[in-house]
Amino acid sequence: MLQQQYHEKFGSVGEGYPTGWFQIAWSDDVGPGEVKPLHYFDQDLVVFRTESGKVAVLNAHCLHMGGHLAFGGSRSPRRSGSVVGECIECPWHGWQWDTNGCNALIPYSKRPNSAQRIPSWPVREIYGMILLWHDQAGSAPGWEPRQIPEFESDDYHPVDPHGARQVWRDRHVQPQFVAENHVDIAHVKFVHGAEDVAYDAHVEVDGPCVLSSWKILYSTNRRGGEGERQPIEGTFRGEIWGVGIIINRMYGIRDNLNLIGVTPINPEHSDIFMTNIVMKGSPDEVEPDVIGKKMLHNQLDELESDLPTWENMRFVPRPPYPPEESSAFRKLRAHLRQFYPG
């Protein structure tokens, strides 16, 4: 496919999968000794957690004779895919591979084959999420995930057990679409029911991240609740890491934060992970009150509101921007361009 057609059909500012950190799971999806198959960036992968608690991602196929590390083997008493100590054991002939993908044991041979190494992927665990570094060229991470003070703050309810999270699997969505929400102020009135928005978004590049903010006017019962509509002034602050990790902060009724991870499965489809936390209504609040719960679940609804457009839109490489949105969009797209290999 010609490069231009690729861009227009699949919706990116550049060719290929972007470089950066991408969410692949929540930490509790992969307990000690667990093995799970994954498929991202058009590749079969396997994630496992060793008995000491270290999480690792390797290409899925064993270098001995090509067995998939997460499928097969004796049906009893073992399940498919096994962890033995700090290694993953291939279900086919029991070769063991360490978290770097190095062959550590051949059970019927005197020594391991140290020349054999399954490609491994850099991973980090932050705030109960597992992130994977993707770079088509195979380079080591060029930057580290940042701190998110709200996840560490006693002023916020912890994600577990008082946050909200959801994954939308295999959606016709690319990370670029979700990242662009941060400067797409005009859609906030039409899609998210804001009363009014200020078009002077502040957009700032900070290393591999983009920070954005704007003012928004919404009302207490915009989704059809009882009683009078009370206008409330709020502020939105966005933070995008590379292309795939998107953090939204909303200040107004009750401060809340959501982190969205958009991870490509293939050129057209992605998994979308969302993790939401909300500020406590008072310092001694044990669990979110009615307002807090509403804020947590509203954010899931807001993402659902964007999905039909994302899943059916066609990327426009050079939109006819009016002056009100031109500078923010141009700045964001120029920044995101660097993460695509082509």
Ligand code: FES
């Ligand atoms: S195919 Fe994996 S040990 Fe033989």
Ligand SMILES: [Fe+2]
């Ligand atoms: Fe949106």
